[in-house]
Amino acid sequence: MSEVILLIDCNSFYASCELLFRPDLKGRPVIVLSNNDGCVVARSKEAKKIGIPMGAPLFTIQNLVKAFDVVQFSSNYPLYNDISSRVMNTLRRFSAVIEVYSIDEAFVAIPASADAVAVARSIRATVLQEIGIPVSIGISHTKTLAKIAAIEAKQNSEGVHSLLDKEAITATLKQLNVVEIWGIGQKLAPKLQTYGVFTAFDLKQTDKNKLRKLFNIVVVKTALELDSIPSFALEEIPRFPKSITCSRSFGKPIEELSLLQEALSSYTAQAAEKLYKAGGTAGGVIVFLTTNRFSEPYYSNSIYIPLAERTFYPPALMEKGLEGLSEIYRKGYFYKKVGVTFVDLALTTQHQLTLFQEQFQIPKKQKELVEAVHRIKKRFGIDAVQYASEGIQKLWKTRKDQRSPLYTTLWEDILTIRI
DNA sequence: TCTGGGGTCCTAGGACCC
């Protein structure tokens, strides 16, 4: 094997980001809440210690929150994205071969001849010193094994764990329940168990043809990776997206179509901004809406609207979306969420031309408008300019009662220091 | 009262064709 894989995983990422700007809270249990302040999406290690589960709805843990004086933050994605890109840029100094896997994780490959543990320690110290985010690093021959090594790294005090020699791997896999393996979830684990596969070691030993027949190709690849045979390549170049979605739960249930239209317009504008940044156009729009899934009467529906011409132009996308919305809207329900998904995406540079079309292009004026809006948002913040159809009052808006300031992405929110 | 959001991939099965 010519290279070694490092998985760098930011500890309690969102909570760590909040703590960067609030060192006074260090040592206290801190949680970060999902949109609408609904569920716990990140916990500091103190919050984990007192038994707050990942994903718990806030109202189910109110007793713990009170008893331990837990600090809560609404999620602040502009902040987390910004900190994330700083972390990733630091990692790039250690290796050019890197896959940014998620907002808080990256796989890095280094030559097998290098001292992987020394590199990992250096990465950890550098990220902590320069950015202030603690990371855990798992080291092994494949992505799946590096993920497993990272589980151990999170628990030891050093934050680094290497799983390179055969005996160590075997010993670890024998202790590991299949459900802990990357790619094996809550449904596959019980099914594997019915075939006598309980540990990661069992899975590694299972006949691959049998796995192929009973499960799918991903399970086979996972088993190979446990056997130190790389089967999931590092994806260094971010793929062009296949779909782009924007949806939110409302602060309170919404009945009127006009408010749903405003919300949908706003989400469509946001999704269109993402589409534009990705350099693509959409060939179709999916609109969906749903009432609260925990209460009756329940109603949920979606509709697909193909576009006659590909576009990234927000007013065109909004028009189609709103058409779809009126098709699936039913009077008399209290809605909890609407959303939009753009599908059939293509890079603007790779358009198939339709018959009679000499050269594909977005009309010049449309392009100029989108570019101008993009620049204004970038410079003055995302709320600086909007389409009229998004509404003014935004009664549907998500609750974010406890959001921290946009320290790094909005001038007004920059940290002030008294000296 | 209160239960997130955004993605990807895989498979089975139907429709259709030769």
Added chain:
DNA sequence: TCTGGGGTCCTAGGACCC
């Protein structure tokens, strides 16, 4: 009367991830 098999494409739904 009845009967074959292979191939492609598309879609819905399931499962997984962070």
